[in-house]
Amino acid sequence: MAERRKFKKRFCKYCEQKVDFIDYKDLASLKFSLSERFKIMPRRLTGNCKRHQELVTVAIKRARQTALIPYIVDRKNVVENPFENVR
Numbered sequence: 001m002a003e004r005r006k007f008k009k010r011f012c013k014y015c016e017q018k019v020d021f022i023d024y025k026d027l028a029s030l031k032f033s034l035s036e037r038f039k040i041m042p043r044r045l046t047g048n049c050k051r052h053q054e055l056v057t058v059a060i061k062r063a064r065q066t067a068l069i070p071y072i073v074d075r076k077n078v079v080e081n082p083f084e085n086v087r
């Protein structure tokens, strides 16, 4: 819910700054469209327009391939003690 509040205002950040091209190396701007677990935020939360959301998506996927952004962060559940029920 905290995330929801962060993106309350519905306008496209990139349109406002008149961005025509999103660089995959520019992580500072990509971070706006990434969740805490480095998933791509849906358009309904970020308020991006369709055109820029697509640019962001491509940029993020490219950044993942170049290992700038991790694919998966959630490892917590895997590491959890598997011997809990064993005596």
Ligand SMILES: [Zn+2]
Residues within 6 Å of the ligand: 012, 013, 014, 015, 016, 048, 049, 050, 051, 052
């Ligand atoms: Zn836009």
